Amino acid sequence: xxxxxxxxxxxxxALSYAQLSGFExxxxxxxxxxxxxxxxxxxxxxxxxxxxxxxxxxxxxxFGVPYADAMAPFVTAIDNFxxxxxxxxxxxxxxxxxxxxxxxxxFYTEMAGRLDPDNRDFIVGLLGRxxxxxxxxxxxxxxxxxxxxxxxxxALWARRIMGETLQQTQSVAAERDSxxxxxxxxxxxxxxTETGVMLGRLTDAHTARMHRLGLSA
Amino acid sequence: xxxxxxxxxxxxxALSYAQLSGFExxxxxxxxxxxxxxxxxxxxxxxxxxxxxxxxxxxxxxFGVPYADAMAPFVTAIDNFxxxxxxxxxxxxxxxxxxxxxxxxxFYTEMAGRLDPDNRDFIVGLLGRxxxxxxxxxxxxxxxxxxxxxxxxxALWARRIMGETLQQTQSVAAERDSxxxxxxxxxxxxxxTETGVMLGRLTDAHTARMHRLGLSA
Numbered sequence: 097x098x099x100x101x102x103x104x105x106x107x108x109x110a111l112s113y114a115q116l117s118g119f120e121x122x123x124x125x126x127x128x129x130x131x132x133x134x135x136x137x138x139x140x141x142x143x144x145x146x147x148x149x150x151x152x153x154x155x156x157x158x159f160g161v162p163y164a165d166a167m168a169p170f171v172t173a174i175d176n177f178x179x180x181x182x183x184x185x186x187x188x189x190x191x192x193x194x195x196x197x198x199x200x201x202x203f204y205t206e207m208a209g210r211l212d213p214d215n216r217d218f219i220v221g222l223l224g225r226x227x228x229x230x231x232x233x234x235x236x237x238x239x240x241x242x243x244x245x246x247x248x249x250x251a252l253w254a255r256r257i258m259g260e261t262l263q264q265t266q267s268v269a270a271e272r273d274s275x276x277x278x279x280x281x282x283x284x285x286x287x288x289t290e291t292g293v294m295l296g297r298l299t300d301a302h303t304a305r306m307h308r309l310g311l312s313a
Numbered sequence: 314x315x316x317x318x319x320x321x322x323x324x325x326x327a328l329s330y331a332q333l334s335g336f337e338x339x340x341x342x343x344x345x346x347x348x349x350x351x352x353x354x355x356x357x358x359x360x361x362x363x364x365x366x367x368x369x370x371x372x373x374x375x376f377g378v379p380y381a382d383a384m385a386p387f388v389t390a391i392d393n394f395x396x397x398x399x400x401x402x403x404x405x406x407x408x409x410x411x412x413x414x415x416x417x418x419x420f421y422t423e424m425a426g427r428l429d430p431d432n433r434d435f436i437v438g439l440l441g442r443x444x445x446x447x448x449x450x451x452x453x454x455x456x457x458x459x460x461x462x463x464x465x466x467x468a469l470w471a472r473r474i475m476g477e478t479l480q481q482t483q484s485v486a487a488e489r490d491s492x493x494x495x496x497x498x499x500x501x502x503x504x505x506t507e508t509g510v511m512l513g514r515l516t517d518a519h520t521a522r523m524h525r526l527g528l529s530a
Binding site for chain 2: 123126127130132136143147149153
């Protein structure tokens with residue numbers, strides 16, 4: 097049972113604003129670091145996020161829905177997320193980008209799996225195109241190797257981002273009946289169980305990402 | 314007498330950092346406005362600036378110069394400019410983008426005219442590709458029409474940006490002997506006079522831009 101048209105519009109609206117605010121956050125991280133190579137890396141990631149946002153906005157317009165209308169219901173929840181996860185330095189900013197974007201991509205990919213093939217393929221393609229950002233891994237590895245206390249601080253920070261991101265994605269879904277239906281209506285009758293299984297998959301993927309960084313999840 | 318290799322590297326270094334910090338400033342403006350259409354417009358301008366930055370960085374690397382080395386001498390002067398011209402709302406942010414980018418483009422285009430044809434064409438092409446940003450003009454026209462006090466405030470603000478930008482471009486040039494030579498050595502012997510004429514052209518172009526906005530310069 098693929099999601100309704102409302103669910104498609106809502107999911108695209110939430111996704112596009114998540115990417116737009118991700119663009120803003122990454123650009124703000126660029127401003128937090130004096131290192132020119134890091135600035136450039138943040139800016140490149142920000143541009144990539146905005147490109148996703150533009151592609152979703154175009155698709156919404158193609159459906160006859162102004163992108164601003166589709167984004168609007170999700171602004172508060174997503175802005176609150178960024179307020180609660182403002183990094184205190186650019187290293188926390190990098191980790192937030194890595195952890196947060198990873199979970200957000202997994203979440204929307206999961207939700208897209210409940211849509212019709214055309215919309216599913218669009219979202220999966222959009223979010224899948226980005227490779228593992230070498231610069232992030234390299235920089236975090238270096239910082240952690242240089243100072244073991246940094247590893248402890250960043251592991252705590254990643255846990256906080258993980259919790260806040262899961263809460264954000266759920267509160268985004270809770271904004272709209274269509275998304276609640278999409279979230280808990282995955283398999284006929286399976287409802288809450290299915291959601292629990294999905295959260296488990298998101299957590300597993302997060303744990304794997306943490307291990308690639310050499311951090312405990 | 315085209316500029317020396319040092320002048321080319323320095324000009325590209327200054328230009329690339331000006332565009333990188335312009336990207337950061339525009340993204341920060343996006344964050345200042347709650348209007349989704351304005352956010353998207355700022356983000357698009359920011360991406361355009363960063364694309365210029367990337368093109369210059371690539372060219373520097375092609376010359377065997379790491380972009381961070383070429384940018385570094387100009388970071389303080391350009392950062393100071395942004396500190397002194399932090400807008401108090403997004404309308405001031407839009408106007409700063411319009412006025413500041415206009416002057417910066419005119420300045421680098423003038424300086425590029427003193428380089429060899431290959432480097433000149435690169436810079437002129439890079440900065441010329443952007444059209445008059447309709448969104449900026451439309452938004453400012455609307456805001457000014459709606460409230461005459463806004464027109465007064467924005468006219469003052471534009472004058473301040475104009476002054477600060479001229480000072481910034483000159484202090485960027487003053488950082489490096491190669492650029493001072495490029496600036497005052499335009500025509501053999503004409504020196505300071507030539508610089509005065511150039512500043513006159515920058516001011517005239519600024520005045521024309523202000524008129525297009527319906528603001529006094």
